[in-house]
Amino acid sequence: MHPAIINDFLELVQIDAASLNERAVADAVTAKLKEIGCSVWEDPESARALGGNAGNLYAVLDGGLEGSILFSSHLDRVANGIGIKPVFSDGRIVSRGTILAADDLSGVAAIIDGLRRVKESGEKHSRVEVVFTVCEEKGILGSLHLDYSRIKSKTAYVLDSPGRIGRVINSAPSRVSIAIEIKGRAAHAGNAPEQGINAVAVGARILTSIKEGRIDGESTANFSTFEASGPTNIVTAKAVIVGEARSRNHAKLENYLAELGAVCKKVASETGAEITVDVTHNYRSFLTPESSETIGLIGRVFDDMGIQMKVEPGGGGMDANRLSANGIECVGVATGYAKNHTPDEFLVAEDLVRSGELVQRLISAYSSSIKS
Ligand SMILES: [Zn+2]
Structure with missing residues (x-):
């Protein structure tokens, strides 16, 4: 017989789901949360805004003490996650031909398990x-439409990172998408x-x-598309370049964009072309220092x-x-999966079990840090 957390995980991954089609998983998760005694609210606005069939789930388990701590994971999964058949192999849970969706249902199962353990204690x-957010895998959109006014916690653990248990992610880059449109002038190429x-x-x-490519130790850029076409006897009047840039240091990203703007301006004045640069800010970097209480707490629990x-x-x-951009100090927490987003994705079963224990211990340790 498997521990409850393993059963939950096996059940959840076998429910077909995708970004914007999280309905069935959201219902199953809601039922589990209610059984534990949580109040659960599903945000209809996030579903409407994104055009999905389920909204972000927001649950609360009151415990009679001061303070508030937040755990988060996402309900959706990348493509090729329909008809998942999880099997055990050498202490790992794997799937055959599909992704496993341990990213991020291992996080969901761990949080449910932690709540259940706390309740039972x-x-x-x-x-x-x-x-529990929707549509994370497609541009982190569920949390973009999250109703932050409901959240009281100032510290959070996001169970959504690859690697063995013990791995903590304390920073992630800002990302922008870039579209450069070039308007030249058509003319007969020969005459x-x-x-x-x-x-x-x-x-x-x-x-x-x-x-x-690699801009500096914290920043990267990649121009992936260069679109232009036309017959050889006409000077091509239009081209579009599409790319992205990231940096863990937001100021460096801003500098890079300023540099790109200056280059385009210079090339425009030298060539007479009209160049427009369109930048979309996808998300902002975060950095939670190792000296923070959020990392201090999980460090003591791991000890x-x-x-x-x-x-x-x-x-x-x-x-x-x-x-983090909404003022909640947080880190990513690994739950034991690797090779996520591929058919080789696997989850170390023991790490999953310990992740449930981790959530319980974080709640206890946080609660006693507030008490004292
Ligand atoms: Zn994920």
């Missing part, structure tokens, strides 16, 4: 808030090329004038559990970026 505790402005050549000039803590920077955005 009968101990008094601080208020526990839980946010009067000097009357034309070749948008392809202008675009090439921009790309060779701006740093790309008690005999687990070595490893604090590392993360390379991608997550719900923690948005929680």
Whole structure:
């Protein structure tokens, strides 16, 4: 017989779901939370805004003590997550031909398990808030539409990171998407090329004038699309370049964008092309210092559990970026999965069990830190 957390996990991954189609998983999770004694509220606004069939879930377990602590995971999964058949292999849970969706249903199962353990212990505790977001895998959109006015906690643990238990993610980059539109001028390529402005050549000039790839230790940029086409006898009038840039240091990202703007301006004045740069801010970087109470607390809990803590920077955005931007100090917490987003995804079963214990211990440790 499996522990409850394993059964929950196996049940949840076998419910078909995707970003914006989280309905069935949201219902199953809501039922489990209510059974534990949580009050659960589903935000209809987030579903409406995103066009999904379920909204962010917000649950509270009151425990009679002061203070409030938040746990979060996401309900959706990347593509190829329909018809998952989890099986055990060498202490791991794996799937065959699909993703496993341990990203992030291992986090969901761990939070449910932690709440259940706390409830069953009968101990008094601080208020526990839980946010299960929708549509995390497609631009972290559930937490963009989260109703932050409901959240009282100032410290949060986002159970949504690959790696063995003990790994803590304390930073993630800002990310922007960039679209550069170049308007040149068409002309006959043979008769009067000097009357034309070749948008392809202008675009090439921009790309060779701006740093790309690894910008510095904290920043990257990638231009992935260069669109232009036309017959060879006409000077090409239009081109579009699309890319992204990230930095764990938001100011450095702003500097890079300013540099890109200056390059485009210079190339425009040299060539006569009209160049517009359109930047969309996707999410903002966060950095929770190792000296913070949020990391201090989980460090003490890992010590008690005999687990070595490893604090590392993360390379991608997550719900923690948005929680942090809304004034909630948080970190990402690994639950034992690896190779997520691929059919080789697996979850170390023992790490999952210990992740439930981790949530319970975090609630207890937080509650006694408030008491004293
Ligand atoms: Zn995830």
